[in-house]
Amino acid sequence: MGGITKPGKPKSKRGTTRLRHKIEKASNAKQRKQRKLAKKNPEWRSKLKKDPGIPNLFPYKEKLLHQIEADRERRKEEQQRRKEMAKAAKTGTDEKAEEEMDADDGDLIDFDDDEMEGIDEDADDVDESNPMAALIASARKAAAKYDKELQSGSDMDEDDEDSDDDEDADDRAGAIEVPGGATSRKAFDKVFKQVVEQADVVLYVLDARDPEGTRSRDVERSVMAAASGGKRLILILNKVDLVPPKVLRGWLTHLRRYFPTIPLRASNPAPNAQTFNHKDMSVASTSAALFRALKSFAASRNLKRAVSVGVIGYPNVGKSSVINALLSRLGGSRGGSSHAACPAGAEAGVTTSIRRVKIDSKLTLLDSPGIVFPSTSDVGSNPNAFKPKNQIEAHAHLVLLNAVPPKAIDDPIPAVQLLLKRLAPRQDLMDRLAAVYDLPPLMPNPNTGDQTTDFLVQVARKRGRLGRGGVPNINAAAMTVVTDWRDGRIQGWNEAPVLAVAPAPVAGEKPTESKTQDSEAIVPDQKEIVTEWAKEFKLDGLWGFGDAEEEVPEVEMS
Ligand SMILES: Nc1nc2c(ncn2[C@@H]2O[C@H](COP(=O)(O)OP(=O)(O)OP(=O)(O)O)[C@@H](O)[C@H]2O)c(=O)[nH]1
Structure with missing residues (x-):
């Protein structure tokens, strides 16, 4: 036996190479075809989309599950009721049932709306067998709808310039790192120093919602150090539309103990912001008043050169908007963003990084705002902080x-x-x-x-x-x-500190005001200075701004 093979029979069961290749080719083709079919099969996708459910660690899991369960039960009951009524209506025995069913349809829609917390009627489209998915889907739809609303609101904004401003502001905000120690801080500090040095009038912009919070005594001191050389500091109380008139009056009275203060609406509010209706305080009228005050000052100085105006303030108080509001008063050329092409009137030969925009022969605007960064020393020196x-x-x-x-x-x-x-x-x-x-x-x-x-x-x-x-x-x-x-969609503000009044006025005499709460006065004769400066800016007309008794008007949605 062993080892002898019969002649004529093949020695091995191995097929030919040609056959092996043919089989391999056919197998590959079959697998390719299966993969292609699997891709077209919708089941394949839905399998991957398995809902992971609510994690056990989530603290509100119980509450959410209860709600989903109750939701499912009520839906089932409603369905059952509808079925029964439809049956009754079909047999024609009970016309009332049909009417009831019509009414019930409305209820059902209401019910769905309630359950989905008014988020979206389309939520019914989603897979009802998975209430969690339905809940998430409807909430996501609500978020998308809200974002779209905001988007379209800003698109519809009358003043395109404002939305540009927003973008600019965001860009610039992105460039600044946390106040207090980024490398870009140095560059911003340099601009701030240049603005204060070069400006004859420094407009210090404060947010009307928290003027003391956006006010730095250190900054005021540094500007005042140069006041003898003729530099002036004016407080601009911006975003007045975000506080009620009574609060605005309180702040104007308070701040005018320190510096002449001008109320301003430098820009239109963000979409859906909740604003207050102030009499005679539109963007146009308040910026015109500011413009007039600056022109009066320039005229009163009667210098051979133009008077320069610089804008400073905390981040986001509206500095760029103030610059744009002033630039927009240039005949024909809309100021646009502070990064707009320098208008034709700009002076040549400016060697610093700050551009000067010539408003007229007597007035120049430094068109880079100086950012004031909050510092801890302000908190110490500001009793109202x-x-x-x-x-x-x-x-x-x-x-x-x-x-x-x-x-x-x-x-x-x-x-x-x-x-x-x-x-x-x-x-x-x-x-x-x-x-x-x-x-x-x-x-x-x-x-x-x-x-x-x-x-x-x-x-x-x-x-x-x-x-x-x-x-x-x-x-x-x-x-x-x-x-x-x-963006002012949530309302809130600080009230001005109340000035202490001497307790018992002698009969026939006016009650005398005690010292302001700010024990550390910036200069001894603050009141006199404020009065003198107000004259230079012809603010007498504005002085009574907001003093007249007014009813607090209804909140107005912009
Ligand atoms: N409601 C309201 N919003 C304003 C007003 N002025 C400016 N804003 C808004 O406040 C935001 C900030 O304005 P900007 O002018 O960019 O402020 P900024 O001080 O230059 O900001 P930074 O460049 O971040 O320092 C923008 O969304 C403006 O639309 C105003 O009078 N009322």
Whole structure:
């Protein structure tokens, strides 16, 4: 036996190379075809989209599951009822049932709306077998709708220049790192120094919502150091549309104890901002008043050269808007953004980085604003400044002053906490805040006394700031709140400090005012200086601005 093979039989079972290749080719072709078919098959996609559900660690899981379950039950009951009524109507035995069914249809729509918290009627389109997915989808739709609304609002803005400004502001804000120590700080400080040095009139822009918070005594001192040389400092109380007239009056009275102060609306508000209707305080009229004051000053100086005007202030108070408002008064050429091409009237031969725009033969505008960065020494020297408890609160305060660029805000939650703390004593403002997000009245948590987390969870759900598995992303919600605050969609302001009045006026005598609360006066004769300067700027007409008793008008949505 062993080893002998019969002649004529093949030695091995191995096929020919040609056959092997043929089989390989056919197999590859078959696999290719299967892959192609699988791609076309819709099941393939839906398999991948498996909902991961709510993570166990999510603190509101129970609540959410309950809600989903109740939702499902009610929907089932409604469906059952509709079925029965449809059956009755079909048999024609009960006409009433048909009517009822019609009415019920309306109810059902209402019910769906309620359940989806009024987010979107289209939410019904999504897969009903997965309520969690439906909830997330509808919330996302609401977020998209809201973002679109904001977008179209800014597109519809009458003044294109404003939206350009916003972009510019964002760009520039992005360039600035957190105030206090970035490399770009040096460049900004240099511009600030140049503006103060070169300007005859320094316009110090303050935010009307928190004038003392955006006011630096150090800056005022540095400008005043050059006052004997004829430099003037004027306070510009900007964004007056974001505070009620009574609050504005209080601040004008307070600030005019230090420097001549001019109220201003430098720009139109952001879309959906909640503004107040002030008599005679439009963008055009207030910027015209400022322009007139500057022209009066230039005329009173009667110099051979033009008087130069510089603008300084905290980030985001509206410095560029003030420059643009003044530039827009140039005949024909719309100021546009501060980065617009230098108008033809610009003086040649300027060696610094600051451009000068010639407004007329007597007036020149330095068209780069000087940014004032908040400093801790201000808090010490300003008796009216907010005193933060710790580092976190100090940062939150800066965020609420809009002095921190959005990219540099790592944790916006403390800012929302501080905002709620400030608004809490004013029930009307708390109610308006709830209304902004379409929430029920805001209540402090009975256990912690704090409502920040509860509030942010609700905002996240309303605005579709949801993470994986529909978990509310409270960080993103907090950022939304911070942006809404920055753009005036959330109302809030500080009231001016009340001046102490001597207790018992002698009969027949006028009550005498005691010293201002600011014990450290900038110069001894502040009152005299303010009066003298006001004359140079012919502010007498403006002096009574806002003094007349006025009713606080209704809030107006822009
Ligand atoms: N409601 C309201 N918003 C204003 C007013 N003036 C300016 N703004 C808005 O405030 C935001 C900041 O304005 P900017 O002029 O860019 O402020 P800025 O001080 O130059 O800002 P930075 O360049 O970041 O320092 C913009 O969204 C403006 O539209 C105003 O009078 N009322």
